[in-house]
Amino acid sequence: MKSELVAKAPIRADAKAAPASGFSIGSIISHTLLIIVSLLVLFPFIWMLDTALKPNGQVYQFPPTLLPNPISLDNFVAVWTYLPFGHFLLNSLFVALTGTILVMITSSLAAYAFARLKFAGRDTIFFAYVATLLIPQAVLVIPEFLIMRYLGWINTYQALIIPGAFTAFGTFLLRQFFKTIPLELEESALIDGASRLRILWEIILPLSRSALGVLGLFTFIAFWNNFLWPLIVINTEDVVTIPLGLQMFQGQHGTEWSYMMAGATISVIPGIFLVILLQRYLVEGITLTGIGGR
Amino acid sequence: MSIKKPGRIPATIEKVAPPGQAHASQAASLGRQRIRRSQWRNTGIAYLFLAPNIIGFLFFTLLSLLAAFGLSFFRWSLLTTPEFNGFGNYVQLLTIDPVFHQVLINTLYFVFGYVPLNIIVSLGMAVWISGPIRFKNVFRIIMFLPVLTPAVGVALVWLLMYDQGGIINQTLLLFFHIKGPNWLASDQWAMPAVILMSLWYNFGYNMLVFSAGLQNIPQHFYEAAAIDGATRWTRFWHITIPLLSPSLFFGVVLTLISSFQVFDQVYILTGGGPGIDTTTLVLYAYQNGFTYYKMGYAATVSTVLFLLILVVTLLQFVLQRKWVHYEV
Numbered sequence: 001m002k003s004e005l006v007a008k009a010p011i012r013a014d015a016k017a018a019p020a021s022g023f024s025i026g027s028i029i030s031h032t033l034l035i036i037v038s039l040l041v042l043f044p045f046i047w048m049l050d051t052a053l054k055p056n057g058q059v060y061q062f063p064p065t066l067l068p069n070p071i072s073l074d075n076f077v078a079v080w081t082y083l084p085f086g087h088f089l090l091n092s093l094f095v096a097l098t099g100t101i102l103v104m105i106t107s108s109l110a111a112y113a114f115a116r117l118k119f120a121g122r123d124t125i126f127f128a129y130v131a132t133l134l135i136p137q138a139v140l141v142i143p144e145f146l147i148m149r150y151l152g153w154i155n156t157y158q159a160l161i162i163p164g165a166f167t168a169f170g171t172f173l174l175r176q177f178f179k180t181i182p183l184e185l186e187e188s189a190l191i192d193g194a195s196r197l198r199i200l201w202e203i204i205l206p207l208s209r210s211a212l213g214v215l216g217l218f219t220f221i222a223f224w225n226n227f228l229w230p231l232i233v234i235n236t237e238d239v240v241t242i243p244l245g246l247q248m249f250q251g252q253h254g255t256e257w258s259y260m261m262a263g264a265t266i267s268v269i270p271g272i273f274l275v276i277l278l279q280r281y282l283v284e285g286i287t288l289t290g291i292g293g294r
Numbered sequence: 295m296s297i298k299k300p301g302r303i304p305a306t307i308e309k310v311a312p313p314g315q316a317h318a319s320q321a322a323s324l325g326r327q328r329i330r331r332s333q334w335r336n337t338g339i340a341y342l343f344l345a346p347n348i349i350g351f352l353f354f355t356l357l358s359l360l361a362a363f364g365l366s367f368f369r370w371s372l373l374t375t376p377e378f379n380g381f382g383n384y385v386q387l388l389t390i391d392p393v394f395h396q397v398l399i400n401t402l403y404f405v406f407g408y409v410p411l412n413i414i415v416s417l418g419m420a421v422w423i424s425g426p427i428r429f430k431n432v433f434r435i436i437m438f439l440p441v442l443t444p445a446v447g448v449a450l451v452w453l454l455m456y457d458q459g460g461i462i463n464q465t466l467l468l469f470f471h472i473k474g475p476n477w478l479a480s481d482q483w484a485m486p487a488v489i490l491m492s493l494w495y496n497f498g499y500n501m502l503v504f505s506a507g508l509q510n511i512p513q514h515f516y517e518a519a520a521i522d523g524a525t526r527w528t529r530f531w532h533i534t535i536p537l538l539s540p541s542l543f544f545g546v547v548l549t550l551i552s553s554f555q556v557f558d559q560v561y562i563l564t565g566g567g568p569g570i571d572t573t574t575l576v577l578y579a580y581q582n583g584f585t586y587y588k589m590g591y592a593a594t595v596s597t598v599l600f601l602l603i604l605v606v607t608l609l610q611f612v613l614q615r616k617w618v619h620y621e622v
Binding site: 027 | 336337339340341343344346347348349350351353354355356357358359361362365419422423425426427428431433435436437438439440441442443444445446447448450451452453454455457459460461464465468494498551554555557558561562575576579580583584589592593596597599600603604607
């Protein structure tokens with residue numbers, strides 16, 4: 001009984017364990033050390049922002065200063081005007097949002113078929129899907145590049161979006177989640193003659209918000225962070241996304257650290273923001289599915 | 295989460311079902327017959343549902359995998375027509391190319407340096423935070439923060455920190471009076487520096503996976519062991535590790551697969567240098583394909599990478615029988 005409780009409500013079990021510790025010396029030392037480790041983990045982000053807020057001349061100042069004096073937002077203004085960083089940002093947002101919407105559509109349709117419909121070869125096809133999760137992306141980029149080149153898609157948004165829009169990961173994750181939804185809910189809708197598409201849209205998807213949230217988060221971030229693929233298919237400034245833009249900037253102005261860090265700070269904001277926003281889903285999502293990320 | 299679900303269901307059903315459905319049970323049995331009779335229709339619908347995903351999947355995964363394999367038997371510079379080369383590329387790669395040997399050693403150095411460190415640190419942090427610690431989720435989220443940020447963005451700040459006059463060497467000088475090396479330009483320190491940055495970047499993911507696994511270990515196992523007088527260390531080895539082994543296995547397999555493919559941070563931090571000391575397999579494939587335009591040779595490198603990952607993963611699945619316990 002107790003084990004079931006722990007398994008079902010992991011977070012509550014945590015909360016119960018904590019207050020028992022009191023304020024012993026051991027507990028204080030443990031917390032202090034953990035705070036130090038956390039600060040070390042946060043330090044690169046702190047240093048990034050710190051460097052972005054000080055003039056380039058102060059970057060190598062010795063002894064180092066932790067707080068920039070005076071704090072200036074000039075570098076952020078500069079990357080906006082100096083580099084077309086605003087344009088890169090729009091490109092990244094457009095590619096990541098479009099890609100995420102496509103992944104959610106294609107994955108939920110396929111996942112519903114795998115979870116609920118009976119058809120010839122279902123298990124074979126599903127096994128093939130799952131097996132491809134083990135194929136390294138790096139192996140596929142050369143043929144994918146050749147397909148893009150054949151289609152004349154080099155230096156286009158399609159090249160950045162389409163190859164990433166069909167993930168076995170999303171199908172797998174949603175299929176596992178759909179399987180946990182009771183069948184009875186759909187049966188009564190089927191009796192009333194609702195189409196499968198309507199059932200998916202009105203019953204299954206609203207019940208799968210957390211799984212969709214986790215998938216959406218990971219997909220958006222995967223598109224946003226992707227570097228190898230844009231590096232291969234993009235070589236004009238028009239379609240450059242943020243990671244590629246940062247790398248270009250490093251190549252052209254490698255010593256202007258405060259500008260580079262202003263750009264880097266902008267690049268990490270969505271990831272950090274989404275983690276904080278979806279922290280509950282994140283911990284639960286990984287608990288539930290045992291899978292995530294790439 | 296499953297607890298929340300029932301609350302929403304009635305509302306959703308009402309939307310679908312027209313009101314005034316009095317003979318629900320009768321209708322249900324009739325409906326079930328109808329569903330059974332129309333089962334054959336499912337195949338058509340199923341393929342329609344699958345089509346958007348499966349067409350892309352065929353092109354960008356299956357076809358691409360076969361193409362990479364096929365291409366590895368050709369010599370092709372993109373400008374000329376591909377020229378069949380038999381096993382020529384493989385012979386060149388495995389027996390002649392001295393760069394490839396170094397690249398393979400570098401990749402193994404990275405993998406076997408990084409993966410054990412990642413597992414030890416993420417497991418250690420997960421166990422530590424699962425103990426009597428307040429604000430657990432705050433600490434977990436902090437450790438997880440780097441995971442979702444772009445490798446290029448964070449590698450740039452590490453590039454600045456690793457600089458000869460950067461904050462790491464300044465700290466070493468200020469507090470320990472040690473003159474630090476030029477980390478990324480030193481053949482001795484470049485790879486450890488890349489490993490350290492990768493560890494910082496990724497350990498939070500496994501930490502979260504292990505934390506979830508730890509929460510599922512029933513508390514009474516520990517209580518019983520404590521009554522028997524087991525030390526903390528014994529409890530860790532005889533309760534935590536076996537009961538966490540499915541999560542550990544999952545973490546090890548995924549971390550191994552991804553570590554063989556390390557690219558972004560190497561590209562930014564060292565560009566594969568000094569010399570070719572940190573050039574890894576994916577970087578070498580990239581250079582062959584998109585710097586020298588040797589498409590066939592690049593495909594050969596990536597096929598070898600694929601086979602390597604496949605062998606290591608299969609080995610993991612064979613070895614798991616010896617240490618992974620699925621029963622609780």
